[in-house]
Amino acid sequence: MHIPVLIGLALMAADPSYFHDVRPILQRNCQGCHQPAVKQGNLDLTSFEGLAKGGGRGAAIPLLVDYVTGKREPRMPLGMNPLAAEQIELIRLWVTAGGKDDTPAEAKERISSDKPLVYYQPPLINALAYSPDGSLLAVSGYREILLHKADGSGAAGRLAGVSDRIDSLLFARDGKTLVAAGGTPARFGEVQVWDVSTRKLVRSIMVGGDTLFGASLSPDGTQVAVGCTDNTLRVIEVATGKELLRVSHHENWVLATVWGVNGKRIVSVGRDRAAKLTDAANGQFIENVNLLRGELSAVARHPARDFVVIGGEDRVPYYYRMDRPRVMKIADDSTLIRKLEIQSGVILALAFSADGSRLAVAGAGDEVRLYNTETGERLAALKGHRAGVYAVAFAPDGTRTATGGFDGTVRIYEAASGNMVKEFIPVQLEKKLLSSKQE
Numbered sequence: 305m306h307i308p309v310l311i312g313l314a315l316m317a318a319d320p321s322y323f324h325d326v327r328p329i330l331q332r333n334c335q336g337c338h339q340p341a342v343k344q345g346n347l348d349l350t351s352f353e354g355l356a357k358g359g360g361r362g363a364a365i366p367l368l369v370d371y372v373t374g375k376r377e378p379r380m381p382l383g384m385n386p387l388a389a390e391q392i393e394l395i396r397l398w399v400t401a402g403g404k405d406d407t408p409a410e411a412k413e414r415i416s417s418d419k420p421l422v423y424y425q426p427p428l429i430n431a432l433a434y435s436p437d438g439s440l441l442a443v444s445g446y447r448e449i450l451l452h453k454a455d456g457s458g459a460a461g462r463l464a465g466v467s468d469r470i471d472s473l474l475f476a477r478d479g480k481t482l483v484a485a486g487g488t489p490a491r492f493g494e495v496q497v498w499d500v501s502t503r504k505l506v507r508s509i510m511v512g513g514d515t516l517f518g519a520s521l522s523p524d525g526t527q528v529a530v531g532c533t534d535n536t537l538r539v540i541e542v543a544t545g546k547e548l549l550r551v552s553h554h555e556n557w558v559l560a561t562v563w564g565v566n567g568k569r570i571v572s573v574g575r576d577r578a579a580k581l582t583d584a585a586n587g588q589f590i591e592n593v594n595l596l597r598g599e600l601s602a603v604a605r606h607p608a609r610d611f612v613v614i615g616g617e618d619r620v621p622y623y624y625r626m627d628r629p630r631v632m633k634i635a636d637d638s639t640l641i642r643k644l645e646i647q648s649g650v651i652l653a654l655a656f657s658a659d660g661s662r663l664a665v666a667g668a669g670d671e672v673r674l675y676n677t678e679t680g681e682r683l684a685a686l687k688g689h690r691a692g693v694y695a696v697a698f699a700p701d702g703t704r705t706a707t708g709g710f711d712g713t714v715r716i717y718e719a720a721s722g723n724m725v726k727e728f729i730p731v732q733l734e735k736k737l738l739s740s741k742q743e
């Protein structure tokens with residue numbers, strides 16, 4: 305046994321905590337299948353109450369160790385690698401010590417996921433997506449996705465999951481499936497697969513130990529690419545949750561991804577300033593699309609061509625082709641089609657209109673700008689934000705552009721003129737309760 309493991313066990317033996325030790329293990333390895341929205345074995349492992357109540361076989365605490373060691377079958381986590389010996393030992397010690405709940409009272413309220421969340425202030429908006437038929441606008445909330453009628457006239461559903469943060473929202477082309485990616489920082493990453501018509505969670509796929517960024521769907525909707533803070537780009541099969549690819553050619557966080565038109569290649573960008581082209585079949589690195597400048601946080605692909613726009617720290621949107629027109633030279637920028645004007649803030653989100661004719665550039669600046677893709681000419685400026693814009697999307701018919709960001713307000717603009725037609729907070733805000741000390 306390695307010395308660090310021995311030290312680890314010695315520390316654990318002191319006093320394993322449900323909240324600090326056991327719960328993170330269950331979150332990362334178990335809640336994909338055992339949460340209020342997908343209760344396999346009729347078991348919810350997201351809270352102590354759920355664990356104590358148990359599933360079909362009654363209280364789960366006495367069963368935990370047997371299931372994770374495989375003494376009881378099927379071994380948990382079902383169909384995945386067994387938990388590490390240290391994790392099993394930690395659970396065993398906690399159970400043996402009486403399986404006590406030490407969740408702080410204030411966290412309890414926050415954790416209980418079976419009642420709808422109450423908001424006292426608008427949640428940050430990290431992602432926005434129009435349904436392909438143009439009827440719905442999906443907006444990221446806090447630990448849920450908020451569905452709204454696309455014209456902003458009212459709410460159309462709440463999709464509650466376990467991830468605190470939703471960073472990407474992607475409708476499959478047929479409009480039946482909504483894929484979300486995000487996670488809870490420093491705890492777990494998650495891909496959620498929702499059935500849009502029934503508003504039910506079909507699958508929750510736990511991925512790694514931190515929030516996922518910049519997810520994109522393959523054109524056929526069968527695979528999702530995600531960026532990770534362990535510097536990897538991963539590809540996951542939507543139908544099974546299986547990890548198909550994990551590639552490590554980035555040297556820092558991967559923040560955004562996009563697939564080529566035919567689904568055979570992926571472009572990923574991140575803090576290492578590179579836009580990397582990867583073969584989606586085998587994960588092989590093909591080449592850097594760009595010349596390195598500032599850190600990159602956004603990428604979008606032209607709807608019909610293998611052209612991508614990238615942007616980030618240096619505030620300039622660069623429009624590149626994925627393929628080099630002639631033999632590659634190192635540090636050659638021959639793939640650059642056009643540089644657009646410098647923005648007034650860091651670039652955080654990019655989107656093309658469905659016909660590819662227009663391009664939206666959003667970020668920390670004071671306005672979101674729309675450009676003519678072919679000429680680079682600025683067509684409109686969308687105003688009204690009080691802070692950074694993290695998400696921008698064109699309606700499928702191209703007439704509207706929606707934005708959202710730090711101020712928690714969705715704004716809908718007429719794309720041609722840039723005039724705002726609607727502005728709303730996507731959740732109902734409750735007045736802060738008076739201090740309970742008065743009771």
Ligand code: HEC
Nearest residue numbers: 333334337344345347359360361362364367371380381382
């Ligand atoms: C991929 C899905 C999946 C994952 C991940 C998973 N489980 Fe399960 N779990 C199931 C299914 C399905 C059942 C029902 C199995 C049966 O009864 O045959 C089940 C049943 C159980 C039961 C028995 C519930 C009862 O009362 O019948 C326990 C306890 C359990 N799981 C614990 C865990 C723990 C702990 C983890 C993480 C270490 C975990 N599971 C991860 C799918 C999963």
